[in-house]
Amino acid sequence: MTLLVGAFTIGLILALLSLGVLVSFRIFGLPDITADGSITLGAAVTATLCAQGINPILATAAGMLSGALAGAFTGILHTKFKINALLAGILVMTALYSVNLRVMGRSNIPLMQHTTLGTWGENFGHTLLGEGGLMVFGWRVGAGEVALLLGSCAIAVLMALALFAFFRTHLGTAMRATGDNPQMIRALGANVETHIILGLALSNGLIALGGSLLAQYQGFADAQMGIGMIVWGLASVIIGEALTGGRSLGLTLVGAIMGSVLFRLLVAVALRWGLNPNDLKLITALFVFLALILPGLLKKFRRAPVQSAAVAGSQL
Amino acid sequence: MLTLTGLRKTFNPGTVNEVRALQGVDLTIEDGSFVIVLGMNGSGKSTLLNAVAGTFIVDTGRIELAGHDVTRWPEHRRAKLIGRVFQNPFSGTAPNMSIAENFALAARRGQSRGLGFALSKDLMAPLRDRVASLKMGLEDRLDNAIGSLSGGQRQALTLLMATWLKPELLLLDEHTAALDPKSGDQVITLSEEVIGRDKLTTLMVTHSMQQAVSLGDRLLMMHRGRVIHDFSGSAKKRLRPEDLIDLFDEIRRRELLDESAATMLQSLYV
Ligand SMILES: Nc1ncnc2c1ncn2[C@@H]1O[C@H](COP(=O)(O)OP(=O)(O)O)[C@@H](O)[C@H]1O
Ligand SMILES: [Mg+2]
Numbered sequence A: 001m002t003l004l005v006g007a008f009t010i011g012l013i014l015a016l017l018s019l020g021v022l023v024s025f026r027i028f029g030l031p032d033i034t035a036d037g038s039i040t041l042g043a044a045v046t047a048t049l050c051a052q053g054i055n056p057i058l059a060t061a062a063g064m065l066s067g068a069l070a071g072a073f074t075g076i077l078h079t080k081f082k083i084n085a086l087l088a089g090i091l092v093m094t095a096l097y098s099v100n101l102r103v104m105g106r107s108n109i110p111l112m113q114h115t116t117l118g119t120w121g122e123n124f125g126h127t128l129l130g131e132g133g134l135m136v137f138g139w140r141v142g143a144g145e146v147a148l149l150l151g152s153c154a155i156a157v158l159m160a161l162a163l164f165a166f167f168r169t170h171l172g173t174a175m176r177a178t179g180d181n182p183q184m185i186r187a188l189g190a191n192v193e194t195h196i197i198l199g200l201a202l203s204n205g206l207i208a209l210g211g212s213l214l215a216q217y218q219g220f221a222d223a224q225m226g227i228g229m230i231v232w233g234l235a236s237v238i239i240g241e242a243l244t245g246g247r248s249l250g251l252t253l254v255g256a257i258m259g260s261v262l263f264r265l266l267v268a269v270a271l272r273w274g275l276n277p278n279d280l281k282l283i284t285a286l287f288v289f290l291a292l293i294l295p296g297l298l299k300k301f302r303r304a305p306v307q308s309a310a311v312a313g314s315q316l
Numbered sequence B: 001m002l003t004l005t006g007l008r009k010t011f012n013p014g015t016v017n018e019v020r021a022l023q024g025v026d027l028t029i030e031d032g033s034f035v036i037v038l039g040m041n042g043s044g045k046s047t048l049l050n051a052v053a054g055t056f057i058v059d060t061g062r063i064e065l066a067g068h069d070v071t072r073w074p075e076h077r078r079a080k081l082i083g084r085v086f087q088n089p090f091s092g093t094a095p096n097m098s099i100a101e102n103f104a105l106a107a108r109r110g111q112s113r114g115l116g117f118a119l120s121k122d123l124m125a126p127l128r129d130r131v132a133s134l135k136m137g138l139e140d141r142l143d144n145a146i147g148s149l150s151g152g153q154r155q156a157l158t159l160l161m162a163t164w165l166k167p168e169l170l171l172l173d174e175h176t177a178a179l180d181p182k183s184g185d186q187v188i189t190l191s192e193e194v195i196g197r198d199k200l201t202t203l204m205v206t207h208s209m210q211q212a213v214s215l216g217d218r219l220l221m222m223h224r225g226r227v228i229h230d231f232s233g234s235a236k237k238r239l240r241p242e243d244l245i246d247l248f249d250e251i252r253r254r255e256l257l258d259e260s261a262a263t264m265l266q267s268l269y270v
Helices: A002-013 A015-027 A035-051 A056-079 A085-104 A117-129 A143-166 A170-180 A182-187 A192-218 A229-244 A249-272 A277-315 B045-053 B099-106 B121-132 B151-162 B181-198 B209-214 B233-238 B241-269
Strands: A108-110 A134-136 A139-141 A220-222 B002-011 B019-029 B034-039 B060-065 B082-085 B169-173 B202-205 B218-223 B226-232
Touching: A002 A015, A002 A143, A002 A192, A002 A249, A015 A035, A015 A143, A015 A170, A015 A192, A015 A229, A015 A249, A035 A056, A035 A085, A035 A108, A035 A192, A035 A220, A035 A229, A056 A085, A056 A117, A056 A192, A117 A143, A117 A192, A139 A143, A143 A170, A143 A192, A143 A249, A170 A182, A170 A192, A170 B099, A182 A192, A192 A220, A229 A249, A229 A277, A249 A277, B002 B045, B019 B045, B019 B226, B034 B045, B034 B209, B045 B060, B045 B082, B045 B169, B045 B202, B082 B151, B099 B121, B099 B151, B121 B151, B151 B181, B209 B241, B226 B233
Parallel strands: B034 B202, B034 B218, B082 B169, B169 B202
Antiparallel strands: A108 A220, A134 A139, B002 B019, B002 B060, B218 B226
16 A cells, blocks of 8 residues: 555656656657756755755755756757757756756765655644554555645646646747747747747756655655656656547646556556566656557558548549 | 838858849838739749748848838747738648637737736637638637638638737738638638728738739739839739730740850850
8 A cells, every 4th residue: 555655646746747748748849858857956956955954845946946947958059059959958968967966966865864845744644644644445554645645646736737827828828839830929929939948947847846856755866866757757648648638738737647647556566566677667668669659550550441441432 | 111122132152052032122112002922933922021021031131111120120029010821821820729729829919928818808709700700600619729620711810810910011922822712712802801901011922813913002023033013003903914924924035035145155155
């Protein structure tokens, strides 16, 4: 049960990652892989500040802002210096590896001894539910775990709602149009470059917030923790699209959260069944590969008989 | 008023692909004037419209629009003054966004876009009326993605979007060329209506002789990056499709002459 609750909580925290990936990959159509660096940056900044006894809320906000800054950098490289989006992301991601080590001063910061949002959540749970915890289907779940699960859920839902509202404002609508048809929105007076920079800042701000919360949940920040995260985020987005059909803005946002949670549960189950954790990234990459080519393949298989039927029809 | 002085634009200068697309265009277009632009393929019509819209910055020359020197303004800044409809029906609308959202974007052309709700009531009521006036049945489908509509419907909506806020200048670049004849006629009728009602200063490129003689109050003929004929007033009114065909024939003859002269010179000196 603890395993399940843990998987749920991490899934909800990393829903921020998939929301960020949704913004860059789907709404802007930009393959931005700054994520690997910005998720670690969020964790590194927050952990460093928490270790110095700074208020966790401030530390979390600082982590998020630093990620937004990193995203803005990628956006500037892409728009002002005309560097391919993928390469711009790789450059910033690589640079961030050094930045993160500089920020932390070493490769790992443990947070067990320091006050974080995680500690606050656990304390809150204990005062609310007592030390005994909660019985769920006959299993005992710690009060702290429940509080963290609910807290992560609240943050993910809040962020999704905020995104939903933002993308329906004048500015947000114009930013979506930037991804849909830049020529059109430029002819309507929008500065496409500014929109892309803003969009990547938003995306990586969300991702860094995910990293910041993850560090506070698991009790440490590590320079390696971001490796492969972009693929995990993409996998979540793809699962979410399969679950919801991804037609409208609201559905894609809900899908990103559901996808992230489901993906974490699948990973937890697979590990429980004895999957070697070292193989996890390979399997995730294979999964994303399949998800990327499957729709095309399915279409081919479906179209072939339809086409011949149409030809037969027209010959009659 | 639009004033162009000595506009020049060369693409890929200094390479084998060098194209002198504009070779000195001087032009003044009065407010409320509806100008037709004709010319053979590659004569520089689209380049002229793009230069005015700011798709690129001209090499030399000056562009003044509504009292502003916009020569160095980027495209998105000029959009405050200019409404555009492109030849490709896919170019003017955001396909995955709803009809209403596309109009919400157009209703803020060239203005700051804050954090107000895009689909406000102030927009939806007039939008439904205006779309209903198209008689295409689209007023009940304002929430549908615009990409699900036909090319003709999209071009009609793009035209409404471009003129939702009255532009100082409307640019139409063969905006019916990609449509079937019936939708093309519909969009032309709508264009006439909108331009006449709001007295819009308009530059319209077309391939159709019929449109060229029946529409507008002035006609420009372009050739090799220059304006070589300019009819207005009664001269424009008197033009018949046959006159235009004669003009095109004359251009072709001149082209041949140029070519034979070039071969002659080549055989003599090379
Ligand atoms: N972006 C561009 N790059 C290079 N050449 C261009 C570009 N745009 C137009 N041209 C060239 O400029 C000439 C004029 O083109 P255009 O203005 O599109 O002609 P049209 O009168 O048919 O609209 C053509 O030879 C065309 O190939
Ligand atoms: Mg053209």
